[in-house]
Amino acid sequence: MKENYFLDNNFEENDRRDIAFQLVNALREVVSISKKMNQPISYEQTLDLLSDFSPETYEAIVPLMQRKNESDWVKYFKEKADALSTDENIVSPITIINEELAELKKITKTRSDKRFLNKRVRDYENALDYFSPRKISEHKILNRDFYLAERTDFKIVETLYEDEEHKDYRLDNNNILRLRLIHPDRPEHIIGADLIYEHLNTKHKNVRFLHMQYKTWNNKILNFKAGNLEDQINKLDNILCKTGYCNDYGGKRIGRFYRLPYCCAFLRPTSKMQNSDSKMVSTGMHIPICEAKKIMETEKSLTKENIKGKNISYKIFDELFNSNMIGSRVLTFDEHQKFYEDNDLLDNRNIIRIHAQEIML
Numbered sequence: 001m002k003e004n005y006f007l008d009n010n011f012e013e014n015d016r017r018d019i020a021f022q023l024v025n026a027l028r029e030v031v032s033i034s035k036k037m038n039q040p041i042s043y044e045q046t047l048d049l050l051s052d053f054s055p056e057t058y059e060a061i062v063p064l065m066q067r068k069n070e071s072d073w074v075k076y077f078k079e080k081a082d083a084l085s086t087d088e089n090i091v092s093p094i095t096i097i098n099e100e101l102a103e104l105k106k107i108t109k110t111r112s113d114k115r116f117l118n119k120r121v122r123d124y125e126n127a128l129d130y131f132s133p134r135k136i137s138e139h140k141i142l143n144r145d146f147y148l149a150e151r152t153d154f155k156i157v158e159t160l161y162e163d164e165e166h167k168d169y170r171l172d173n174n175n176i177l178r179l180r181l182i183h184p185d186r187p188e189h190i191i192g193a194d195l196i197y198e199h200l201n202t203k204h205k206n207v208r209f210l211h212m213q214y215k216t217w218n219n220k221i222l223n224f225k226a227g228n229l230e231d232q233i234n235k236l237d238n239i240l241c242k243t244g245y246c247n248d249y250g251g252k253r254i255g256r257f258y259r260l261p262y263c264c265a266f267l268r269p270t271s272k273m274q275n276s277d278s279k280m281v282s283t284g285m286h287i288p289i290c291e292a293k294k295i296m297e298t299e300k301s302l303t304k305e306n307i308k309g310k311n312i313s314y315k316i317f318d319e320l321f322n323s324n325m326i327g328s329r330v331l332t333f334d335e336h337q338k339f340y341e342d343n344d345l346l347d348n349r350n351i352i353r354i355h356a357q358e359i360m361l
């Protein structure tokens with residue numbers, strides 16, 4: 001059992017929360033690409049999926065995210081429950097809130113004119129929500145598929161993560177979404193989350209892929225010196241852009257269709273989790289790594305201004321990838337395998353990764 005970074009108090013709670021939020025964003029992005037929905041799923045639906053995909057991660061992340069929303073009333077009831085508890089008798093904050101709430105409701109029942117009392121009722125109800133366990137919806141955004149796992153005639157290219165567990169989900173078009181969550185062995189130097197998304201075509205035995213690097217920012221500016229960003233951009237540029245995965249087939253145009261440049265690595269600035277409610281607000285920008293690299297040559301930071309015209313918004317990103325207009329060129333299974341072997345792209349010592357493979361049967 002690997003150590004769980006999200007539960008590890010040796011690391012700053014804010015850092016853990018940022019990376020948890022990146023991970024949730026990455027998972028959300030996987031669903032919107034694979035389900036071809038043209039709009040992102042909600043934060044709540046994403047957490048429901050996480051509870052199925054990786055229950056341990058779900059258990060670790062949810063309290064981390066909820067603690068952000070701790071109101072003064074939550075703190076008050078925590079302290080009160082604590083003060084009333086003895087070794088023999090643990091008092092739950094839920095019991096106390098219910099008692100106080102019942103009393104308040106008795107006197108406010110018919111009194112809509114008592115503005116402050118009624119506000120207090122709402123505050124207590126919110127605190128009650130906070131202490132109540134999160135309910136997982138019965139309606140699932142993706143359904144597990146247990147069939148593929150048993151098929152022996154079917155080998156999915158690589159032995160990339162031999163020891164890692166995967167889960168398979170059945171998509172509406174009967175394709176399979178194979179998901180892996182890859183944790184570093186030791187959580188010492190975790191700097192963020194990333195996503196590899198692949199289209200695997202089993203008939204033609206080929207693969208296309210995308211790589212997304214998530215980075216928390218303040219919605220305005222992202223310094224290249226902060227948190228290894230410069231190194232990460234250089235690494236992805238070297239592995240993917242400079243070696244030609246960003247190019248077409250050696251100058252030869254293959255395929256009849258129009259498409260955008262082949263760049264297949266994108267930087268994903270992601271906002272911090274918001275305080276007040278659980279709505280997931282996040283910037284939907286996808287900046288091609290080669291464009292980020294160009295900006296890095298003359299500027300200190302990425303800003304809202306200098307990425308204008310150089311990024312793809314979430315509104316069209318999924319559609320462009322799904323219709324082969326962006327993402328890597330098509331690789332044979334052998335090329336694909338060799339690509340991973342030759343590069344340390346799969347080196348994830350400091351990254352928490354979702355590796356998603358959409359398998360077209």
Ligand SMILES: [Zn+2]
Pocket residue numbers: 240241246262263264265288289290291
């Ligand atoms: Zn590129």
